[in-house]
Amino acid sequence: MRTAVVTGAGSGIGAAVAAALAADGCHVACLDLDGAAAAATAGRLAAASAHEVDVTDARAVEAAVADVEALTGRVDVAAACAGIEVHTTGYDVDLDVHARIHAVNVLGSLITARAAARRMRVHGEGGRIVLIGSINSQVALPGQIAYASSKGAVLMLGKALAVDFAPDAITVNVVGPGITDTPMSAVSLADPERSRRILERVPLGRPADPAEIAAAVAFLASPAASYVTGAFLPVDGGWLALG
Numbered sequence: 001m002r003t004a005v006v007t008g009a010g011s012g013i014g015a016a017v018a019a020a021l022a023a024d025g026c027h028v029a030c031l032d033l034d035g036a037a038a039a040a041t042a043g044r045l046a047a048a049s050a051h052e053v054d055v056t057d058a059r060a061v062e063a064a065v066a067d068v069e070a071l072t073g074r075v076d077v078a079a080a081c082a083g084i085e086v087h088t089t090g091y092d093v094d095l096d097v098h099a100r101i102h103a104v105n106v107l108g109s110l111i112t113a114r115a116a117a118r119r120m121r122v123h124g125e126g127g128r129i130v131l132i133g134s135i136n137s138q139v140a141l142p143g144q145i146a147y148a149s150s151k152g153a154v155l156m157l158g159k160a161l162a163v164d165f166a167p168d169a170i171t172v173n174v175v176g177p178g179i180t181d182t183p184m185s186a187v188s189l190a191d192p193e194r195s196r197r198i199l200e201r202v203p204l205g206r207p208a209d210p211a212e213i214a215a216a217v218a219f220l221a222s223p224a225a226s227y228v229t230g231a232f233l234p235v236d237g238g239w240l241a242l243g
C-alpha cells in the first residue's frame with residue numbers, strides 16, 4: 001500500500017485529494033492546521049491518520065512525516081493543498097498579511113515537499129509530489145497582490161524542485177485550479193453579482209467540484225505519470241484558454 005501525505009486535508013480540495021488518493025489504495029496522512037477537520041477527513045477513509053500541523057512550522061511537518069513513516073514504513077506521495085487567500089491591493093497591502101500568505105502558500109509547499117522528498121530519497125523508490133498553484137500562477141485579478149504573487153512562486157517552486165529531485169525519480173508537478181466550490185471561494189460564489197462575473201470568465205460556465213481537481217492530482221500522483229515532471233496542469237474549465 002502506498003502512503004500519501006496531504007496537507008490542507010481538512011477542507012475543500014485537500015479533503016477531495018485525500019479521498020481520491022485513498023480510493024487509489026493509499027494510506028493517507030491528513031495534515032491540517034485544524035486538527036478536528038483533519039480527523040474528520042481521516043475518519044471517512046479506509047486507511048488514514050490525522051495530524052494537526054501548521055505547514056509553516058518545518059519541525060512540525062518533519063515530525064508528522066516521520067510519524068507517518070513510522071506507521072506505514074514509507075512515504076510515496078505528497079500533495080501540498082494547504083493554502084490561504086486574503087484580498088489585498090498594491091496600494092493597501094498589509095505586509096504582515098502578505099508575508100503570512102507567502103509563508104503558508106509558498107514556504108508551506110516547500111516545507112512539505114522537502115520533508116516528503118527526504119524520506120523518498122532514503123527509500124530509493126522515487127516518489128510523487130504535487131503542489132497546488134492556481135490560475136493565478138499565470139494571471140492576476142484585482143486585489144490579489146499577495147495571493148497571485150504567492151501562486152506564481154508556487155509554479156516556479158514546482159519547476160525548481162522537479163529539477164532538483166529528478167535524479168531520485170521523484171516527480172514534482174503543479175496543478176492550477178480555477179474557481180472551485182470550496183469554503184475558500186464560498187463568499188465569492190454566494191454573492192450573485194460576483195459569482196456571475198467570475199463564471200463569465202469560465203468557458204465551461206461553472207465552478208469546479210473539488211473532486212475534479214483531485215482527479216488531476218491523483219493522476220500526477222499515480223504510477224501512470226512517471227514521465228511527467230516540472231509540469232503545470234490547469235484544471236480551470238478553460239479560464240486560461242480564454243485569455
Ligand SMILES: NC(=O)c1ccc[n+]([C@@H]2O[C@H](COP(=O)([O-])OP(=O)(O)OC[C@H]3O[C@@H](n4cnc5c(N)ncnc54)[C@H](O)[C@@H]3O)[C@@H](O)[C@H]2O)c1
Pocket residue numbers: 007008009010011012013014031032033034037053054055056081082083084085104108132133134135176177178179180181182183184185
Ligand atoms: N477554491 C478555489 O477556488 C481555489 C482556486 C485555485 C486554487 N486554490 C488553492 O487550492 C488549495 C486548497 O484551497 P481550498 O479551496 O480547498 O481552501 P479551503 O479553505 O477549503 O481549505 C484549505 C485548508 O488548508 C488548511 N490550512 C490553512 N492554513 C494552513 C496551515 N498554515 N497549515 C496547515 N493547514 C492549513 C485549512 O485549515 C483548510 O482545511 C489552496 O492552495 C488554494 O489556494 C483554490
